[in-house]
Amino acid sequence: MPSATTAPSAATTPRAAAPRGRALYATAAACGVVAAIAAWAVAEVLAVFVGAASSPLFAVGSWVIDLTPGWFKDLVVGLFGTGDKVFLFVCLGVLVVALACAAGILELVRRPFGALLLGLVGLVALIAVMTRADATYWWLLPTVAGTLVGVYVLVRAIDRLREWTTASQHSRVPTSSPERTRRSFLAFGIGVGAVALIAGVVARTINAGSLAIASARALVHLPRPVMPAPPVPAGADLHLNGLTPYVTPNTDFYRIDTALQIPAIDPDTWKLTIDGMIGNPVTLSFAQLLSLPLEEHAITLACVSNDVGGDLVGNAVWLGYPVRKLLAQAKPRASADMVLSQSVDGFTAGTPLGVLTDTGTDALIAVGMNGSPLPLEHGFPVRMVVPGLYGYVSATKWLSKLTVTRFDQAQGYWTDKGWSAKGPIKTASRIDRPRQGGTIAPGRYAVAGVAWDQRTGIHSVEVRVDNEPWQQARLAETVSADTWRQWVWEWDATSGRHQLQVRATNADGYTQTSTVAPPAPNGATGWHTVSVTVR
Numbered sequence: 430m431p432s433a434t435t436a437p438s439a440a441t442t443p444r445a446a447a448p449r450g451r452a453l454y455a456t457a458a459a460c461g462v463v464a465a466i467a468a469w470a471v472a473e474v475l476a477v478f479v480g481a482a483s484s485p486l487f488a489v490g491s492w493v494i495d496l497t498p499g500w501f502k503d504l505v506v507g508l509f510g511t512g513d514k515v516f517l518f519v520c521l522g523v524l525v526v527a528l529a530c531a532a533g534i535l536e537l538v539r540r541p542f543g544a545l546l547l548g549l550v551g552l553v554a555l556i557a558v559m560t561r562a563d564a565t566y567w568w569l570l571p572t573v574a575g576t577l578v579g580v581y582v583l584v585r586a587i588d589r590l591r592e593w594t595t596a597s598q599h600s601r602v603p604t605s606s607p608e609r610t611r612r613s614f615l616a617f618g619i620g621v622g623a624v625a626l627i628a629g630v631v632a633r634t635i636n637a638g639s640l641a642i643a644s645a646r647a648l649v650h651l652p653r654p655v656m657p658a659p660p661v662p663a664g665a666d667l668h669l670n671g672l673t674p675y676v677t678p679n680t681d682f683y684r685i686d687t688a689l690q691i692p693a694i695d696p697d698t699w700k701l702t703i704d705g706m707i708g709n710p711v712t713l714s715f716a717q718l719l720s721l722p723l724e725e726h727a728i729t730l731a732c733v734s735n736d737v738g739g740d741l742v743g744n745a746v747w748l749g750y751p752v753r754k755l756l757a758q759a760k761p762r763a764s765a766d767m768v769l770s771q772s773v774d775g776f777t778a779g780t781p782l783g784v785l786t787d788t789g790t791d792a793l794i795a796v797g798m799n800g801s802p803l804p805l806e807h808g809f810p811v812r813m814v815v816p817g818l819y820g821y822v823s824a825t826k827w828l829s830k831l832t833v834t835r836f837d838q839a840q841g842y843w844t845d846k847g848w849s850a851k852g853p854i855k856t857a858s859r860i861d862r863p864r865q866g867g868t869i870a871p872g873r874y875a876v877a878g879v880a881w882d883q884r885t886g887i888h889s890v891e892v893r894v895d896n897e898p899w900q901q902a903r904l905a906e907t908v909s910a911d912t913w914r915q916w917v918w919e920w921d922a923t924s925g926r927h928q929l930q931v932r933a934t935n936a937d938g939y940t941q942t943s944t945v946a947p948p949a950p951n952g953a954t955g956w957h958t959v960s961v962t963v964r
């Protein structure tokens with residue numbers, strides 16, 4: 430490079446000369462477009478994980494549809510028919526590109542107004558996202574991160590454009606030669622643009638897929654059960670502040686799975702196959718499953734990873750077909766002792782065959798949860814639910830296959846990862862109120878919580894304060910042994926710091942052990958203990 434230091438600016442090759450006049454504005458506008466693509470791509474990729482409906486593109490589109498006056502909608506539908514949505518997205522696209530170009534030019538001529546304009550567009554998108562009916566705080570993430578990245582890309586791109594312009598006007602310094610600054614500008618702009626475009630399109634495709642499944646779910650019409658769940662007696666729910674409701678609403682139900690992206694399964698193409706050690710292979714479509722005599726059962730589901738006092742447990746009314754009846758059709762061989770249920774996402778669970786064929790156990794191939802089709806994150810369209818077993822060995826979501834096999838021949842997903850092959854749920858109880866570390870007023874206070882021992886049932890719950898003798902709590906009603914029970918104990922709270930403990934005894938007379946064990950390998954034990962200040 431010796432010539433670079435001595436060469437006059439005339440040595441600048443025409444190729445390396447920065448654009449001027451109109452061409453400069455066009456280049457700045459292109460920077461704005463690249464920044465907008467980067468913003469969109471980041472938002473779209475994050476929406477894959479946060480939820481497809483949190484994508485700003487989708488939210489702004491839905492928002493515009495909601496805000497459009499009826500006469501204009503009619504006009505558009507009249508003009509474009511079913512292409513009305515395409516028309517909407519083309520309009521939005523043109524608007525966004527125009528704003529992006531403006532942001533690029535503004536950032537060049539009047540820094541930082543381009544960045545501010547982009548930020549403003551992001552803010553409008555954010556309002557659209559957060560005013561969607563089902564928005565959660567997580568939904569902020571895609572749009573906020575997308576906007577920040579977009580602003581960063583815009584500022585960096587225009588900076589580089591400016592460096593290039595300056596260099597081609599008067600630089601003789603090799604580090605900022607026109608060639609070098611040009612390369613740095615183009616590499617940044619084209620690199621970011623290409624990566625963003627690819628990532629954005631892939632993420633958009635995934636998001637569109639899950640939105641399509643969400644609307645397929647909305648169209649599912651569940652049949653009435655031939656055996657409805659018994660109505661929840663009024664006495665099952667004590668309705669105390671801070672006490673977990675007897676039936677957990679779907680939106681509050683804990684979610685545990687290994688799926689980074691919720692599987693999008695079209696119910697029209699879904700099928701279940703039963704294979705392995707059987708006499709009669711079975712396949713079942715979603716429509717066939719819905720036409721079977723379905724039953725409804727309230728079952729409390731629990732996760733083996735739940736700590737003592739934790740909230741990875743929930744109670745729902747499930748609609749489905751008894752696993753034992755399907756297995757009866759498949760005719761399992763006598764030497765089989767396990768059913769390996771498999772999800773479309775590769776997850777597997779190994780469940781004792783005996784539990785699934787037991788006439789007293791209401792294990793379900795479930796399609797409904799609390800009166801609606803399974804939510805996408807809880808296994809739509811079909812999952813398994815087995816009372817009395819932790820979810821990791823029984824509750825396969827997005828179910829696709831049952832293989833009748835043996836525990837010495839197959840194992841579930843978690844079994845070689847530090848968790849037991851079999852996972853019966855352990856007797857458990859939890860204090861919901863007062864909260865750990867809470868403060869309450871002296872006097873009467875209803876200490877309350879839940880206790881569960883699915884299949885066996887809860888016989889009694891006891892509470893004690895500061896290691897004094899155990900006191901009997903009052904149990905709320907329940908519909909069966911397969912669900913948790915609320916309990917309450919009236920406490921005459923005196924000033925000071927106190928420790929509350931709870932323990933349950935099941936219907937077989939077993940009382941929860943005080944021995945503290947961690948969740949691995951087969952469920953935590955110990956008494957839930959809560960400290961509270963009374964003043």
Ligand SMILES: Nc1nc2c(c(=O)[nH]1)N[C@H]1C(S)=C(S)[C@@H](COP(=O)(O)O)O[C@H]1N2
Pocket residue numbers: 682683684685686687688730731732733772773774776806807808819820821824825826827
């Ligand atoms: N496909 C699939 N199904 C799965 C899992 C999973 O990771 N993938 N996790 C299991 C575990 S460990 C539990 S506790 C329950 C939780 O079900 P929920 O998310 O509906 O509460 O689902 C079970 N079914």
Ligand SMILES: [Mo]
Pocket residue numbers: 685731732733734819820821
């Ligand atoms: Mo779990």
